[in-house]
Amino acid sequence: MTTAILTHSPAIKRPQRLGFGNALSAEWIKLRTVRSTAWTLASLVLVSIGLTALMGWLAAAELATGEAGEPVGAFVTWGLMFGQIAAFVLGVLVASSEYASGMIRATLAATPRRWQVLGAKSVVLAGVLFVIGVVTSFGSYMASNYFLDRQGIGLALGDDGVLRALFGGGLYLAVLALFGLGLGLLMRHTAGAVAVGLALLFVVGNLVQLVPGALGEWLTKMMPGNAGSTIANVESYNPMLLDPWVGFAVFCGETLLLLAVAGWLFARRDA
Amino acid sequence: MITAQGLTKRYGDTTAVDAIDFTVEPGTVTGFLGPNGAGKSTTMRMVMGLDHPSAGSVTVNGTAYGDLPAPLHQVGALLEARAIHGGRTARSHLLWLAKSNGIPVRRVDEVLELVGLTGVANKRVRGFSLGMGQRLGIAAALLGDPGVLLFDEPVNGLDPEGIVWVRTLMRRLAAEGRTVFVSSHLMAEMALTADHLLVIGRGRILADTDMADFIGRNSASRVRVRSPQASELARRLVMRGWEVERTDGVLTVIGATAAQVGDVAGADGLFLHELRSLDASLEDAFIRLTADSVEYHAASASTAPPDISARTAAPSHAVELSGQNVNEITAGA
Numbered sequence: 233m234t235t236a237i238l239t240h241s242p243a244i245k246r247p248q249r250l251g252f253g254n255a256l257s258a259e260w261i262k263l264r265t266v267r268s269t270a271w272t273l274a275s276l277v278l279v280s281i282g283l284t285a286l287m288g289w290l291a292a293a294e295l296a297t298g299e300a301g302e303p304v305g306a307f308v309t310w311g312l313m314f315g316q317i318a319a320f321v322l323g324v325l326v327a328s329s330e331y332a333s334g335m336i337r338a339t340l341a342a343t344p345r346r347w348q349v350l351g352a353k354s355v356v357l358a359g360v361l362f363v364i365g366v367v368t369s370f371g372s373y374m375a376s377n378y379f380l381d382r383q384g385i386g387l388a389l390g391d392d393g394v395l396r397a398l399f400g401g402g403l404y405l406a407v408l409a410l411f412g413l414g415l416g417l418l419m420r421h422t423a424g425a426v427a428v429g430l431a432l433l434f435v436v437g438n439l440v441q442l443v444p445g446a447l448g449e450w451l452t453k454m455m456p457g458n459a460g461s462t463i464a465n466v467e468s469y470n471p472m473l474l475d476p477w478v479g480f481a482v483f484c485g486e487t488l489l490l491l492a493v494a495g496w497l498f499a500r501r502d503a
Numbered sequence: 504m505i506t507a508q509g510l511t512k513r514y515g516d517t518t519a520v521d522a523i524d525f526t527v528e529p530g531t532v533t534g535f536l537g538p539n540g541a542g543k544s545t546t547m548r549m550v551m552g553l554d555h556p557s558a559g560s561v562t563v564n565g566t567a568y569g570d571l572p573a574p575l576h577q578v579g580a581l582l583e584a585r586a587i588h589g590g591r592t593a594r595s596h597l598l599w600l601a602k603s604n605g606i607p608v609r610r611v612d613e614v615l616e617l618v619g620l621t622g623v624a625n626k627r628v629r630g631f632s633l634g635m636g637q638r639l640g641i642a643a644a645l646l647g648d649p650g651v652l653l654f655d656e657p658v659n660g661l662d663p664e665g666i667v668w669v670r671t672l673m674r675r676l677a678a679e680g681r682t683v684f685v686s687s688h689l690m691a692e693m694a695l696t697a698d699h700l701l702v703i704g705r706g707r708i709l710a711d712t713d714m715a716d717f718i719g720r721n722s723a724s725r726v727r728v729r730s731p732q733a734s735e736l737a738r739r740l741v742m743r744g745w746e747v748e749r750t751d752g753v754l755t756v757i758g759a760t761a762a763q764v765g766d767v768a769g770a771d772g773l774f775l776h777e778l779r780s781l782d783a784s785l786e787d788a789f790i791r792l793t794a795d796s797v798e799y800h801a802a803s804a805s806t807a808p809p810d811i812s813a814r815t816a817a818p819s820h821a822v823e824l825s826g827q828n829v830n831e832i833t834a835g836a
Contacts (some may be wrong), residue, residue, distance in 0.1 A: 236572055246572075246573050246576040246577075247572070247573050247576075247604070247605040248572060248573075249572040249573065250572065250573050250603070250605060254602060254603050254604060254605055255603060257603075258599045258600070258602045258603035259599075261595065261598055261599035261602055262588075262591075262599050265591050265592065265595035265598075265599070266590040267589055267590050268590060275630070329588060330588075332587045333585070333586065333587060333589065334583050334586035334587075335583060335586050335587055336586075337548075337551070337553055337582055337583065337586050338586050338587070338600065338643065340551075340552070340553055341551050341552075341553070341574060341575070341578075341580055341582075341602075341604040342574065342600055343574075343576055343603055344552050344568055344569040344571070344574055345569070352599060410780050418795060440748040459633055500555070502548070502553065502554040503548075503553040
């Protein structure tokens, strides 16, 4: 085993200076070479589409009577409410798993420019989740629309807000994953970041509705989960929420702020 | 070449690395020896730009790690064997590292072959033994064919064959003109591997010495002798050219055998209450060296700090102590 040649290998030419592309391609390999990525994404797609189909099947008849008082448009991407958790968790893991395994040291030895590491992780994660989110949204739409159509209340792709919601599903999951990345990098601990994130996104977001008056209303609109998710729905259950694009802009701003704080600490902390 | 100047790392009130200066030269294996918690790993992490120094600086080939244009081509490191995601295969781990630094993919297979992991290249790292994990870490260090290599406790968890393999590998890397910086808490291992020795204790450099010098100085036989006429005996031993350390009525004679000491005592009719030879082990020398430093460190707050940057500072510290005794004794004679 010790017979291989060690002496300076002529095959290796040192690049002048590494670019963002090197970090990007390393992060892409990292993401796709662990099984947890595939499992997380598969569960995201299947659970979302499956639950949307189930809900469409259960609700279609009642919706058709018009007595339910619920907008039909809220049902075509309904399951994404559950699938989004997987997107968030994957985002957390991209940062926190490196701390759990100690691999962050190998990462920073290979790419000492820490903002570059964060940038590469963000681009790869957002890219993957956008594609997965769009696929899941289209799948959900087709699955639920099958049942809605049979009741004569199906939505066409050309209907108001449908295409926006389906691509919006990709945008929402992409930014949600980045939110998880920011939190994972900030806390460097999977369980802690997941717990805080889920509470913030999905529990506190509902609880603040109980705050009385304009403050409660305002808080409800601004909570990241509430602000971000409207873009992924054709119509929202909750008419109080911000308009889709406005809400998404707020969510992007909040995520950017979180990433900036996390990145600032990442650049200064010891690995 | 690795150069540290006034390198310091503080965590709150504790100083893990205390203004150390050292140079690790190419073409040699430099052993970085110290007890657990002495500051070895912290120092290595600062070399790699992973931990930020509280003061001072450290450079690799004159450049701070973070400013190296393509770091894996210049520096390879085995910092922690298990700094690898368990769900990834050995090959995938090396592949992302290669891509991150523009290293051709065929080099991945080359280093896998080199460390003997070709057969398990596509197995998940989770199932690897500690030794296989170390080999993979070494493969990662060699990936960019770097001129500077850092190994933090590389023989941990290796079987005897693996230990010999690592030792041989490090010697070969140094023979090729590379800088090899290897930490260990095992003196015996260092004695077999390193050309140069950097001893650290409590965050300070205790010795910066040629390994051959260190062995020569510390492998001399030592004899412990107790006598009611200790002063008289010490004087006679010193006259014969041996170094003598004295603690109360107990003398430690350096370089002499028990028989020689007994003969000296017998020739002058001096009584001996104890006479035995001490094992001359480098491990003991190392423990004495670092134990001294701990005591000295604690006491040095009120006194002027010693010139610890001098070569072989600490061993000569011990020698000086005996030298003082000798002067005292000879002055009284």
